[in-house]
Amino acid sequence: MAMEASAMRRLAQRKLEKRSQNGNRTPKRVLSGGSGGEQGGGDSDAEEGSMDEGSCTDEDEDLEVNHNRLLYLISLYNTQQVGPEDKNADQDGQDKNIWVRRVPLMVLVYEGIVAGIFDYDYAPAPDIVDGKRVYMNISQEGRDDLDDLREAGMLYGLKLSSKKYQSTVALRITTIGEEHLRRTLTQEDADAVDGVVFGPNKRHVHANLLKVSWDRRMGRFVLRCQSGYEMESTITEIESVSYVSSPYIPSCVRKWGRESKRNTDRTGALVNAVSNIKDELDENLTLNDVRLVIGEWIPMGANQIVALNDKLGSSERVQGGFFTSQVDQNPDSSEFIGISEGLTEVNILDFDETAYVNFEAEVHFPEEEGIIQIENFGIHINDEGFINYGLRCEGIMHAVQDYLSLDNLSRLLVDVQVDSSKIIDNLMSPHQRVMLDLTYLNDAEHREKYNLIFCSRINKAGVEAMPTAEEFMDREANENELKQVIGDTHASYQLSSDDEVLIVGKNGMVLCSSDTHRLEPQMVSYLSLMTRNMFMRSLFQRTFILADTLKHIRELIDTYESDPNSITTIRNLLSEASGDIILLSEIQSYLAESLQEVVLPTVPLDGAAQKLEAILNIEATQKRLVRRVHDMKKNIEGARGEVSSLRSMADVVSEGKESRVQEAVQNNTKNLEDVFRANERASASLEIMQIVLAGSLAFDIIDRLHGLYLGVAADIDWANNAFGFIYETPGMLLLVNMAWWGVLGAFIQGLIKHMGEQAAGVMSIRYKINQTINWPAFERFICRMRPEVEDGDTDKNTYIKKFTWDEPDAVLWKGLPPRIEVTVDARYHYLLKAFLQISTKKSKISQREAKLIFFRRMRDEGILTGVVPGLEDAVEVAAAESARRSTSRGAVSVVPRLSMKTWNKSTSIGGGAEGTFSAGPDVSSRNLTRAQKSSTDLPG
Template identity: 40%
Template structure:
């Protein structure tokens, strides 16, 4: 079975193998061994003939014509260069033992862009929001994507020169990969060497790595200027070569725009700001467009409506109206999402780039309309007069409206789609930042969860309304798979359909937006706005549906960890953390579904217009069926979330069983240890009585040894004269058993003294105070380490766990004067060195030698730590050390 190999950002090896078209390629080498690899003689003859033709033809002659002819189809030089480039990265397996190599869509787009920048591929490009998956996490970024190049790839696929493969990422995002087919390899043989060398110039690394193929690698890096994570593509090659691609550097244009909102969503006739008189400023501004734009379609008097759906409720609308000052005398103002953590301070600072808001009209619980002026800093020379009209509805529909007055030197009656696509990038980015300043913390948490932390790059729906389009064609003619369609894709995504609305208007529907052009466009705004409100819900539901797969994958991971909990002691703690995360996600998903359901309940499909053009538009948009489909999809999502909730409950029950079993094991261990301690204590108590008897017996033997040592006794030594004169003669010899009685008295006297000495020594070990205080106060770890360096540390204990670093130190204080002239205590501190907290303090004090109480111990220690700059803003809990003394009348008799 043939193996599969991918060339993309995750690869770090050169690829392509010994394929036709590499620098060392020859016709003989290209066809050598084909029969051994299982190819028929007919296939070998085709490849041999193609190779001979490609090698023998004169390059100049081959480049004179615009088209290459292969299999009765005409191919441009760009097609030839493109398929040759793909063949260097990905080809079909030529035998069952070979590897199949593929190149993913995103790395292919990066390499095509590099070919355009190098001047080898003659395509246009425009910025487009692209979803990129890496390490199980998908994030959007704007890339310079060539729609002409994508169309060329589709052309090659249609003629079977390329194979396509569909697969999914770890977080269930669809991915497409390509490879050169056997038929495509035949075409590659006909490409002249000069064209191949042009392509080799940008797909191979420069000297001294000229024989190494460039590979694409994605890196997610923190952008200090933007203060957030950014995605960059790097071109790398074996040997250490790498350079950053500019494919994610979006080109800016100068433009002037006025706020715009359809009259259908307005509550008053208050005029909106017009920047038409400033249109000339755009012509004086600059742009950083690197490519020469080839323009096919122009629009006149363009109004943009960018829409999205965010969970809103009546309370959020009321709070937003109050926050914006809609009911104040001075409405609106400058706004920011920055939280004021010290409201009583005199001054505070915020970064530049605030949003100026001016209220147009509002309904207290239903909606608010206002203008937003963007003051974000731009690159030097770029002039952008950017004003939004914004409509926030209680059903969650949000619209950002803009009237284009000029882009660069183009006035309102001559707007290029190429330049409009670059303006839309600004609208997409800035609108996210504006609404982020206006949303509540709860709404921001919903967006963060549903978009997996990539809410700032979320995709929105683009509705372009123009009064005229040039060239004016029938709807179907815009889907020409050529220049017209490719330019439209830059603005509204892949084209789904195009329709004539009456004699003068045209409607083009795309995946990410729509274009309505014609003199009657404003008249159809109510239908278009209702359709927009459905589409933004549809886009949100697609994101929601993918999010349920991510949640399901999390639940499967939890179940696997539970089943394997005995193999890894860390599994249970991981399960607890994941269960907490899954529970939070499910709660938020259910709340979002409730908002979605409520927003659909109040939606009523507009009546069909009586005029012919309106009827045609009504039929094309098919809003009744679309609303029904959205409702069905929401109900389906409710089932998925409900199933996930039941699975979560099941997993929680399984975790409880494991926790109960572990707790039971602990109880059994404690019971066994307790029984052992009780038995040991009983044995120790019994042996202590025997020990005391043994101590008395040993004391008696020692006392008798003293008498024997003095008198000679049984030691076999000569009796001293004074013993004979004063003891033997007057006592032992004269009075029987008197000496024995004296020995017994000596025994009791010696034993009594010994027992009193032992009791005195035992009393020395009593009368100690042990004080344990839980502190949990913030400290300066560096100064604490400096303070401890001057102490004679007796014991140091450390405990290191993930996210935990606990250190215990014990020392004996020496300064008698510091501790009120009494015996200094022994102190034990427990520190959290990772987060900088003093967790607890333990004092051991000999109360027989000190008059300090519990309060005094803590007071002296905290004062000492504060003096060294270690501890601040902490008051010892004095109420815990001394209970109030009851009055005499309160003491019961």
């Protein structure tokens, strides 16, 4: 209890200090609710308790409720009922070692705001989700209360780092926080939170808690519980406001050309403007005469600037025009059909062909009915890679020129960040896009940019005087609103007594001065360095990811025997790593060159400018960035050496596998040799047996020829008379049998040899085609051919199939039709190979004719279109087609004349032989069929 009381006193003191900085506003109640005074025992504690009990307003009650409800919400996710045998279970059978991540917690806070249980505002802000930068409706007040609870000792904070080296925070309630909830949490507060975090009509058990998960496919958060209930969160649906902006480019980057246009005459449209903001905004700070300069750095050089000026038509008589991100798929056609929405209109202001270009860009995107958005950029791009997008806010919603709300400005900044990426991505080269995708992990579309906000005055609601620099850092309403536009605030500086203030945040700065133009050179120069700093952070993070990839490759090499796919995986990863190192080295060289060319601005002599220079310290910042770039080169070179080492190790692994394969092949070859010798011996034995069987057959024929073996010699005197000499001569019958054996054996051997020669006469033709095919036509063709063999080979990338069939048309192929085997890629619809087997003994077709017939059939069936390059000659194919058509017309024209009448006359056929030819209707049809068949008996 003493620890809790001490924590309460610290938080109470901090709250009092904050409130005292806000113009003696009534202090809000702190979390202790007066308990600190009751338990502290000291005079100061008693005064604290008295203050809490006697000077509370409705706003004070809200603060206590928000803190308690937020703490209770976190506690629900920190506890899970487990079995007593669980090692993490406490005496009540609960596991309290569960941490809740900050991003899912902010989703739950947003849902609580929508449901009305938290009295917070929210505004769009980026955060890292699933390795990508996502804009969400974040409550800065909710985050501030989380910081309050951590400072009071009621929450633990755990810093985590992902595989992509992106850090996040997880939270867990402490024993002090648990004790505080037991004493102060009301049933009303608990019921309000339970209504949000538990599914509808569900028991309040841990299994029914709504868990936040990211749906990568839909690109939004989903809340679901184990019982099956789920709902989609609208936290990623960024609200839109109406505004009118004019292009703005700082004068320090202009050299010549006309001034940027102003859209002040279009602010009248804001009178009836609307927004789709669901929350009721609590506007605490407003700005006058706002100009936004948003900067980023991309790899750029003089050649890219020349190409960009050429693309923009900077040197043409009519410069600029409309640009679109839509790709022209058919540049040779006479027309292009595209939508007019989403086009970017570009007007050139001034340029140097090899150094820079300044232009205006107006974006035309469709918006909801009633929302007016005139988004007009001023864009500066130079050969160092520095890009800034400038806007002058003429009006936002119903505020024109002055009193522009930071809540609305944060929503305008989201549009500027997203749309500026779309504009410049359409103007970059493909190689630059590849480098950005590498640096930002394929999320270059949502890359981080740095915000500069210039204004002439910052107004505080209800206070006539402008707050001082110290009052902006109040850790409450003022600071929370500033966080919406520049990220986490670091410091605030009073540049002069004339309401000149500089506020520095993680993602931007706010400069308030009645004469910002004299300070622009310093601010823009510092902006260019901060954009390099942002890019360098992402690039340095990418080098660590590369190092992890190389470490993974080394592990794969050490355990390659455990995975049959390891060699392929290692080669692919090494190839990707080598490509990444080449790009990283190129990007590093662009960074180094750009930092060498930084020109430090001339500092005015007035006190505010001198103090600003001391704060920004541009020269020292530039030197630090140079050191960081050189340090990064060491990492890249180290990775290059590691890749070389890993490649050598991979080669050793491959050689080892190849040697084992070679040994296996040698063993198989030896086995095949043994089998071959055994087959030779068996073949010799078979030939001997064939001769023996031929002799047995010959002897049986002789026996059956003279008939004496029948045992009826007395009844066949003619046999005795005819063969008496042979029987009566010793050995004569044996000689006759042996002679007949020799004749029959020679005949059988010759017949076998002839059949072997007939079977051996095969012409094999292989074609490597690799052409896309009409897959439905190919499937219909294969169904008609009825293939004898169908074989498939599938992996994660391809689906290879083989079909084998015998051609049916003997006339077309001039004899025995060939056997054809085709190999196709069934996934990507490619005809890869064709294999033709033609019997040269039974077919008279040549290789050239076979090629023409095969590819002609593929075209006739609609499988292929056009001549196959490299395999066919267009002139030869055209000549063959012409000959085929002319022969077909001649054959068809002869047959009808034969069928006109029946005639009987002497006709000379062949070599002068005479005969009678009678033609009738059936004969003419047969002749027509023959004529049509003969027309196909042509090459091509």
